[in-house]
Amino acid sequence: MATFDYDTEVRFSSAAPGYWSSLDVSPAQWADYRWQLKNRVQSLERIEEHLELSAEERSGVLLTGTKLASAVTPHYFNLIEADNPDCPVRRQIIPRVEETFEDPREMTDPCGEDSHMPVPGLVHRYPDRVLFLVTDRCASYCRYCTRSRVVSGAGEQQLETQWEAAFEYLENTPKVRDVLLSGGDPLLLSDARLERILSRLRSIKHIQFVRIGSRIPVFLPQRITSDLCDILKKYHPLFISIHCNHPRELTSEVREGLERLADAGIPLGNQSVLLKGVNDSVEVQRALVHKLLLCRVKPYYLYQCDLIKGSAHLRTSIKAGLEIIEGLRGHTTGYAIPQFVIDAPGGGGKIPLNPDYVVRSDERNTLLRNYEGKEFLYPEAQELEWSMM
DSSP states (O other): OOOOOHHHHTSOOOOOSGGGTTTTOOHHHHTOHHHHHHTOBOSHHHHHHHOOOOHHHHHHHHTGGGTSOOOBOHHHHTTSOTTOTTOHHHHHHSOOGGGGOOOTTOBSSTTOOGGGOSBTTEEEEETTEEEEEOOSOOSSOOTTOTTTTTGGGOSSSOOOOOHHHHHHHHHTOTTOOEEEEESSOGGGSOHHHHHHHHHHHHTSTTOOEEEEEESHHHHOGGGOOHHHHHHHGGGOSEEEEEOOOSGGGOOHHHHHHHHHHHHTTOOEEEEEEEOTTTTOSHHHHHHHHHHHHHTTOEEEEEEEOOOBTTOGGGOOOHHHHHHHHHHHBTTBOGGGOOEEEEEETTTTEEEEEOOOOEEEEOSSEEEEEOTTSOEEEEEOOOOOOOOOO
16 A cells, blocks of 8 residues: 655645546636536446556446446546555545445445435434435445435436425425535536525525535536536525545645635535545544645544445444544644544434543543543532622
8 A cells, every 4th residue: 555645645736637638638628517527437448548457346347337326527537546556536436346245234225314204305314404315416426325225326216306395395394494405416406406496495484504515526626616606605504515535635626616615605514434445544634634624624524434235345443433533633723623423324313423531520520631641630510608708
């Protein structure tokens, strides 16, 4: 495995033109997100034009039609190190035959979303907020996708969103104040369609916040146009959670796109998934969170990989995640430290996990340890009797 170099990984470099340098692609074409989508790398033949695949990868690509489609934008494909079989970008996006090896504990719907749908396409699991699945397509497909059952059109199910029924449910459920648009990737929708959805949501008076979950700023930064930002900023308060797992994904193009979103007044957070061989070390995570802050993105969640079918080769131990959080705490600003969470199998929701900094506690005192391992005694609040002299 290649040695990780912090100083190299926190630099911002362009992803263009990379593998496409010999194809006479103009700067205007490269900067056009429609060109990027039209020229996604999807077939075995296209992948092998640029990469020498291992037997495991080749078999994985041949089997992609049975679980989750394979597609990679030229921008993101350029981040793959051709001479590094352990490249962290490669592990996220190139299928492997291990995806067909199923642990009996794995699930098709690990977050229990299907059982919390009052209407198709709308997940209401928490009291005051809902998840609105607005598309089943992404610019590129992560091999650990928690919704692989419906995303890309190759899974076990088809996404059915009953639009009017979903909007009527929201209009008639005043306890819902927060709507998260997800899918698939909402920013893959056209400007006009996205605005229709946002406008309709904003017409519902009790909805206070709208959030968008998107990997588009990383997979397809060319999509983050000024026109898109002008639309989004009309619907504040609006928040966007991006999905970035490794510092190499934060190119100069990605940084520019994120800055456009931030300049439009949109608070940005990042949700990472802890993945074996990708970001399961303190060194990689420290470079990632520092680089995110340089892009004006707050590290928000670090997810333990869901128990999605075919993901065992990418999952780490919970202990590894706790060690990463402990390795960050005290060694960088608190702004840079995400909350480590597990989305409880079967639909229990997000459960936060933290290293144990409480050594012991009783009614009088709590003994704490800090990031250096030093211990400190904090006296518990006591009922005191005060007398006036």
